[in-house]
Amino acid sequence: MAQPPQPKPARPTSAAALSPEPKIRVWDLFLRFSHWLLALSVTIALLSGFFGGLPKLWLHLIVGITALVVVVLRLTWGFTGPGSARFADFWPSPRAIMAHLAGRDGRHLGHNPLGALMVFALLGSVLALAISGALSLGGLYKIGPFAADGFALGSVAREAHEIFGFLILALIAAHLGGVLFESLRGKENLARAMVTGQKVGRPGDHAPMERQARMAMSLALGLILLVGGTLALVKLAKRPVDGLPVVTSSLVADECGACHMAYPASLLPKQAWQHLMAGLDDHFGEDASLAPETTVAISQWLAANAAESADTLPAHVFSNPDPMALGQITATPGWKALHHDIVAETFKRAPIFSQGNCQACHKDAEGGRFSPLALSIPSPKK
Amino acid sequence: MKPTLKPTLLFNLLIAGAFIVPMASQAQDTSPAALIETFSLEAGRAGDATAGQAFFLATHSGGKPDTPSCTTCHTMDPTKNGQARTGKVIEPMASSVNPARFTDSGKITKWFRRNCNSVLGRECTPGEKADVLAWLSSL
Numbered sequence: 001m002a003q004p005p006q007p008k009p010a011r012p013t014s015a016a017a018l019s020p021e022p023k024i025r026v027w028d029l030f031l032r033f034s035h036w037l038l039a040l041s042v043t044i045a046l047l048s049g050f051f052g053g054l055p056k057l058w059l060h061l062i063v064g065i066t067a068l069v070v071v072v073l074r075l076t077w078g079f080t081g082p083g084s085a086r087f088a089d090f091w092p093s094p095r096a097i098m099a100h101l102a103g104r105d106g107r108h109l110g111h112n113p114l115g116a117l118m119v120f121a122l123l124g125s126v127l128a129l130a131i132s133g134a135l136s137l138g139g140l141y142k143i144g145p146f147a148a149d150g151f152a153l154g155s156v157a158r159e160a161h162e163i164f165g166f167l168i169l170a171l172i173a174a175h176l177g178g179v180l181f182e183s184l185r186g187k188e189n190l191a192r193a194m195v196t197g198q199k200v201g202r203p204g205d206h207a208p209m210e211r212q213a214r215m216a217m218s219l220a221l222g223l224i225l226l227v228g229g230t231l232a233l234v235k236l237a238k239r240p241v242d243g244l245p246v247v248t249s250s251l252v253a254d255e256c257g258a259c260h261m262a263y264p265a266s267l268l269p270k271q272a273w274q275h276l277m278a279g280l281d282d283h284f285g286e287d288a289s290l291a292p293e294t295t296v297a298i299s300q301w302l303a304a305n306a307a308e309s310a311d312t313l314p315a316h317v318f319s320n321p322d323p324m325a326l327g328q329i330t331a332t333p334g335w336k337a338l339h340h341d342i343v344a345e346t347f348k349r350a351p352i353f354s355q356g357n358c359q360a361c362h363k364d365a366e367g368g369r370f371s372p373l374a375l376s377i378p379s380p381k382k
Numbered sequence: 383m384k385p386t387l388k389p390t391l392l393f394n395l396l397i398a399g400a401f402i403v404p405m406a407s408q409a410q411d412t413s414p415a416a417l418i419e420t421f422s423l424e425a426g427r428a429g430d431a432t433a434g435q436a437f438f439l440a441t442h443s444g445g446k447p448d449t450p451s452c453t454t455c456h457t458m459d460p461t462k463n464g465q466a467r468t469g470k471v472i473e474p475m476a477s478s479v480n481p482a483r484f485t486d487s488g489k490i491t492k493w494f495r496r497n498c499n500s501v502l503g504r505e506c507t508p509g510e511k512a513d514v515l516a517w518l519s520s521l
Contacts, residue, residue, distance in 0.1 A: 260468035285448040286467070287499040290492070353469030360469065 026109050026208065027197040031085045034074050035194055041067040042126065042168065049165055053341065054372035061137075068130040071123050072229070073222050080218035084110030084208035092116040107186060109199055110208040115182075118175050125168040132161035140313050141371055142244065145236035151243070151311045243311025245368030249301050255290060256298065261359050264368030265302045266310035267329055269319045273302040276327030284328070314370050330355040342377070351378055414477050414484040414519035421515065424508035429516030438514055444503035452501060452514075460518055476521040484515060 027035075041063040048060040078087040090111035099105040100113040111119060138146025139154010146154075183190045193199045201207075245266040248257075256262045265273065277299040281289040290298070307315040317334030325331035339355070346352065352360040359365035364374040418429045438452045438460070448467060449455070455472055456464040461479045464472035477483040484490060498506035506514075 259466045260470050281499070282446070285446050285500075287446070287496040289496060289499075351469070353465070354467065357469035 022201040023198045024109060024201045024207075025197055026084050026199045027194060028082050028085055028213065029197070030077060031074075031081065032194055032197055034070050034077070038067055038070045038074070038122075038126070041070065042172070045129075046165065046169060055375055055377065057372040057375075064130060064133055067126050069226065071126045071130075072225050074123065076218055076221040076225060080214045080221060082213040083211045085213070086209065086211055089209045089211075090116035090119070092120070106204050106206055107202060108206045109201070110206070112182070114178065118171065118178060121171050122168070122175065125164055125171060129161060129164045129168065132157045132164055136161050141373075142241055142312065142369065143371060143373065145233040147237060147241045148239040151313070151316055243309075243315070245310050245312060245315070246305050248366065248368075251294070252298055252301055255294060259286070259288065260354075260356055261366050263329065263358075264314075264366065265305035266307050266312060266315045266368045267318055268307055268327065270303045270306040270308055272319070272327045273306055274299065275323075277302065279327075310368070312368065312370065314368065346377065349380055410485050412485055412487045412490075414515055417484055417487070417490060418512050418515045418519070421508045421512035425512055427509060427512075429509075429512030429514075431513070431517040431520045434510075434513030434515070434517030437510055438517060442502050445499070445501040446503070449497075449500040452497065454501075455497075461521055475518050477519045478521055484519065 044063040045060055045067060048056045048063070052060060077085050083089055090108075090113070092113040096105070096113040097117070105113075108115075134144055135146050135149065135157030136154050137144045138149050139151050139157060141154075179190050188199065245264050248262050248264060252265075253262045268276075276283070277295060280295065281287050289295075307319065309315075317338070318329050318332045319334070320326065320328075320332040322331070329335055347355045347357075358370075361377050362370050362375055364371055422428050438456075439458060441451045443450070455466050456475050460475035462474055464475070466472055473482075474480045475483060494506055494511055498504065498510075
């Protein structure tokens with residue numbers, strides 16, 4: 001690393017000349033860059049996660065993956081970076097923590113023991129968020145490295161992901177509080193130090209350990225982790241996925257796709273399809289009757305490929321015990337809960353026109369996947 | 383051999399026709415003119431385009447409440463796209479704009495049965511069918 005820039009000899013008239021305060025380079029460039037990139041990506045991830053809804057999932061994934069990459073690189077920097085970036089420099093041993101709490105340890109130029117705890121807690125939460133997020137994406141939506149791991153695991157991971165989200169929110173609040181408190185207590189702007197990298201040296205400081213960054217080692221390690229990790233994830237993603245919806249048979253696509261998109265069989269349970277197929281002559285206010293043998297063929301196909309045979313999210317959420325609403329996807333509590341935030345007018349306007357017009361918003365609806373990445377509410381103009 | 387073969391072939395064709403046509407109707411197996419002729423023969427009178435227009439544009443009663451008229455889905459102008467209640471586009475009904483119209487006997491039977499029942503609460507008469515087709519193929 002470059003040696004800390006020496007303050008230029010100040011003019012004799014300036015105040016600095018009277019009490020020369022040596023500026024010490026505490027935070028290296030990569031550490032500062034990774035800190036602020038992580039802050040930005042986690043902030044956007046939290047906002048898009050809590051408020052963006054599924055249509056903003058693409059953004060959530062981009063910033064989430066960014067945060068993961070930053071954390072992985074920060075972890076390698078913890079073993080290869082210069083002085084104050086090393087985990088060894090601020091490893092929060094119980095003794096150090098006790099000494100710090102008792103106020104016996106003086107000022108730390110690098111992370112103090114409580115700050116260090118926060119560093120590890122934040123890095124750990126981002127990892128936990130990334131893992132639970134990837135498991136949710138795989139289990140619920142059959143996307144990514146864990147697509148083969150099933151809906152049940154995905155649902156648990158989804159709950160955990162949300163809990164970790166609240167956890168990191170609390171940690172961020174504590175982190176900001178800690179920075180503010182320490183800044184006031186030590187009469188120094190810690191946030192600015194994380195921008196400039198410099199702090200003013202004072203007598204009695206705990207200086208960071210003297211270590212140069214091992215650049216080559218760091219690059220090699222980071223590259224191995226990122227490339228190796230990516231390859232491993234790609235390998236996981238290539239596993240065969242069970243429980244995907246089947247392609248709608250051409251008979252069903254023709255006959256049941258005349259007035260609306262042919263709803264994939266996996267959207268409703270067997271019982272609902274049977275009920276619906278028994279009442280085609282009064283089908284949601286229209287006569288949709290078919291020749292008896294066609295009705296039988298379609299009923300059998302729908303029953304054989306009904307929700308019971310798929311492991312997608314829609315296959316799990318659209319059942320309704322209410323006998324009056326059997327066969328109507330949009331009347332199930334699951335559908336209503338998912339579309340709760342969409343106002344009724346949106347469904348009526350062009351180019352949507354009806355709640356049942358799934359593919360107006362879900363581009364992959366006919367395939368039955370309902371990937372959140374294929375989801376967007378079309379604007380009023382066509 | 384020949385005399386015995388003929389009835390069997392005819393018989394086979396009849397059987398095949400009876401079973402296959404209603405199940406998987408063949409596209410392009412008829413034409414608007416042929417259909418109008420068939421319905422006119424059944425009705426005992428020629429199809430009347432003006433009567434067909436009036437029937438198609440009228441608001442009827444007796445059918446299902448959401449579908450009082452053919453125009454509910456096919457719109458007032460059959461040369462334009464229509465729209466099902468679900469938002470799905472229905473291709474224009476006028477055969478001049480959409481040459482695929484009225485060329486599939488299975489399809490026409492099915493949709494007359496359904497749509498007349500939805501709009502009127504009954505089957506359409508052969509005369510009404512001849513009239514509607516006469517109008518839609520004259521546009």
